[in-house]
Amino acid sequence: MSLLEARELSVRIGSHQVVENAQVVVNEGEVVGLIGPNGAGKSSLLRALVGLSEHKGQVFLAGEDAKGLSPRMRALRFAYLPQEREVNWPVSVETVVGLGRSPHHTGPAAMSDSDRRAIDAALAEMDLTHLRERQVQTLSGGERARTLTARALAQEAPLVIADEPTAALDPAHQIGLMETFRRLAKTRQGALLCLHDLGLAARWCDRIIVMKKGRIVAEGSPARVMTAGLLSEVYGVSAFVDADACGPLVLPTGLASASAS
Amino acid sequence: MSSRAPSYPVLIGGLTVLSILLFAASLLIGPAAIGFWDSLAALIAGEGEAATLVMREIRLPRAILGFMIGATLGLSGAVLQGLLRNPLADPGLLGISASASLGAVIAIYTGLSAAFALALPLSALLGAVLAVLAVQALAGAHGGNLTLILAGVAVSSLAAALTSLALNLSPNPFAALEIVFWMLGSLQDRAMTHVVLAAPFMLLGWAMLAGLGRSLDALTLGEDAAASLGVNLRRVRLLAVFGTASAVGAATSVAGAIGFIGLVVPHLLRPLVGGRPSRLLLASALAGGAVLLAADVATRVLAPGRDLKLGVLTAIVGAPFFLWLIYRTRRAML
Numbered sequence: 001m002s003l004l005e006a007r008e009l010s011v012r013i014g015s016h017q018v019v020e021n022a023q024v025v026v027n028e029g030e031v032v033g034l035i036g037p038n039g040a041g042k043s044s045l046l047r048a049l050v051g052l053s054e055h056k057g058q059v060f061l062a063g064e065d066a067k068g069l070s071p072r073m074r075a076l077r078f079a080y081l082p083q084e085r086e087v088n089w090p091v092s093v094e095t096v097v098g099l100g101r102s103p104h105h106t107g108p109a110a111m112s113d114s115d116r117r118a119i120d121a122a123l124a125e126m127d128l129t130h131l132r133e134r135q136v137q138t139l140s141g142g143e144r145a146r147t148l149t150a151r152a153l154a155q156e157a158p159l160v161i162a163d164e165p166t167a168a169l170d171p172a173h174q175i176g177l178m179e180t181f182r183r184l185a186k187t188r189q190g191a192l193l194c195l196h197d198l199g200l201a202a203r204w205c206d207r208i209i210v211m212k213k214g215r216i217v218a219e220g221s222p223a224r225v226m227t228a229g230l231l232s233e234v235y236g237v238s239a240f241v242d243a244d245a246c247g248p249l250v251l252p253t254g255l256a257s258a259s260a261s
Numbered sequence: 262m263s264s265r266a267p268s269y270p271v272l273i274g275g276l277t278v279l280s281i282l283l284f285a286a287s288l289l290i291g292p293a294a295i296g297f298w299d300s301l302a303a304l305i306a307g308e309g310e311a312a313t314l315v316m317r318e319i320r321l322p323r324a325i326l327g328f329m330i331g332a333t334l335g336l337s338g339a340v341l342q343g344l345l346r347n348p349l350a351d352p353g354l355l356g357i358s359a360s361a362s363l364g365a366v367i368a369i370y371t372g373l374s375a376a377f378a379l380a381l382p383l384s385a386l387l388g389a390v391l392a393v394l395a396v397q398a399l400a401g402a403h404g405g406n407l408t409l410i411l412a413g414v415a416v417s418s419l420a421a422a423l424t425s426l427a428l429n430l431s432p433n434p435f436a437a438l439e440i441v442f443w444m445l446g447s448l449q450d451r452a453m454t455h456v457v458l459a460a461p462f463m464l465l466g467w468a469m470l471a472g473l474g475r476s477l478d479a480l481t482l483g484e485d486a487a488a489s490l491g492v493n494l495r496r497v498r499l500l501a502v503f504g505t506a507s508a509v510g511a512a513t514s515v516a517g518a519i520g521f522i523g524l525v526v527p528h529l530l531r532p533l534v535g536g537r538p539s540r541l542l543l544a545s546a547l548a549g550g551a552v553l554l555a556a557d558v559a560t561r562v563l564a565p566g567r568d569l570k571l572g573v574l575t576a577i578v579g580a581p582f583f584l585w586l587i588y589r590t591r592r593a594m595l
Binding site for chain 1: 346475478479480481482483485486488489490491492493531532535536537538
């Protein structure tokens with residue numbers, strides 16, 4: 001079953017058509033990568049999918065029209081990690097991660113055992129257990145990013161929609177995070193990730209959606225979509241594309257020459 | 262460095278005890294020298310004699326208003342700082358206090374307040390109501406924080422300008438003096454009728470603000486993340502704006518504009534509650550009440566017979582504190 005399905009999604013910001021007629025599906029057990037150059041409309045597409053911006057077209061969450069769902073019901077169906085890593089007050093790592101549990105409560109109820117388990121698991125998953133008491137504002141950028149990702153994981157929604165979740169992470173934590181999403185996929189959860197690291201996208205995603213100038217220009221398995229030709233056309237870069245036993249390898253090597261584009 | 266703060270129940274318990282002690286101090290300290298036990302006896306069991314009158318008609322309403330107004334300022338300051346995610350937000354930001362003041366000034370200017378006593382607070386309440394409607398209309402139903410702040414600034418400026426106009430055109434120096442004195446903010450000579458008038462609006466405002474804790478917690482992560490966590494931002498903004506208007510409008514209508522408590526109290530307490538906006542609400546309300554009671558007692562102790570105005574005292578203590586706050590914020594940003 002599809003966790004998320006968007007039909008004919010269009011977003012205008014002022015007079016700019018930033019997303020045009022996009023169709024997006026994320027199925028159970030799938031990690032989908034959304035790639036494209038700056039300004040392609042990736043974040044605008046994600047914001048529309050999660051209901052944060054005005055848009056045309058329909059969005060279905062597990063088969064139900066998102067328009068008919070209350071904000072809390074939506075929060076139980078997906079967790080969204082915005083691009084901005086905003087934390088305003090001097091709160092602890094554990095407090096931030098605990099905010100992921102708020103959709104599971106209607107009143108000011110105390111934390112339940114399942115809340116504590118979810119928070120502990122998310123902290124462990126993001127390698128933050130030793131930092132749980134620390135104030136978020138004293139953390140490094142990467143640690144803060146991991147804290148906010150842990151918040152999204154603690155929400156325990158069937159789908160995670162994340163805008164550049166690997167940005168600011170070191171290679172070990174990038175790979176750790178992608179493995180986390182793969183593990184979620186094994187338990188029939190899903191993930192839709194906007195990524196700039198083509199190597200990570202190629203190696204860890206089941207399916208790639210490529211955007212350019214507000215339109216989806218290609219979609220399919222990494223091996224099929226992420227060809228040197230397409231990367232040159234979409235990003236204007238030349239790339240080394242190969243595969244090993246574990247999957248595809250993509251490494252941008254330089255700017256594509258004017259004649260190649 | 263997070264677990265050095267007292268636990269939440271200890272903090273709330275401590276602030277409650279402090280509030281009760283200051284409430285008692287406010288009842289027991291005053292120009293009429295009445296002994297400790299005599300004043301208690303007069304308050305509870307007395308009938309008709311002067312001490313009973315002083316306790317019931319002068320000191321009790323003053324103490325009740327002191328606590329309620331302080332709590333209103335602390336609570337609404339905490340809510341607005343959480344909503345706008347800005348430690349420098351305060352209840353005056355939305356133009357409510359300035360407009361309530363304008364309403365009061367008009368009542369004095371026109372002589373209505375001399376004709377009947379409650380005309381002043383009623384006119385101030387009307388000013389607050391008109392201000393919040395104007396701010397909400399200017400900011401729009403879907404307006405964001407920036408439009409809300411700009412609308413508040415615009416309404417504030419207009420109200421301040423009209424207040425100046427009233428002073429400018431004031432028919433006689435006594436009216437001008439009365440206006441100026443009223444605007445300084447005071448709890449002197451407030452009667453039970455003031456409590457009866459203002460308390461329901463303050464309680465209504467508290468009820469609207471008190472439930473916002475979880476939403477404000479989620480707003481710690483910004484508006485997009487909060488919305489994705491199930492927070493209905495529009496509802497939160499409406500409750501915060503109208504709750505503040507009701508409570509602060511009523512507070513200003515009986516006591517004049519009292520500054521800095523709504524700004525400083527939440528800021529002081531924030532480290533003690535681990536930065537969590539939800540825990541700041543009750544703590545700021547209690548501490549705001551305690552601070553205002555303390556300031557009101559101080560006006561009586563520091564300058565007995567000189568009628569030191571409450572708003573002047575809070576500003577004299579509050580402004581240097583504000584400077585220190587800016588200094589510290591700047592240093593933290595370096």
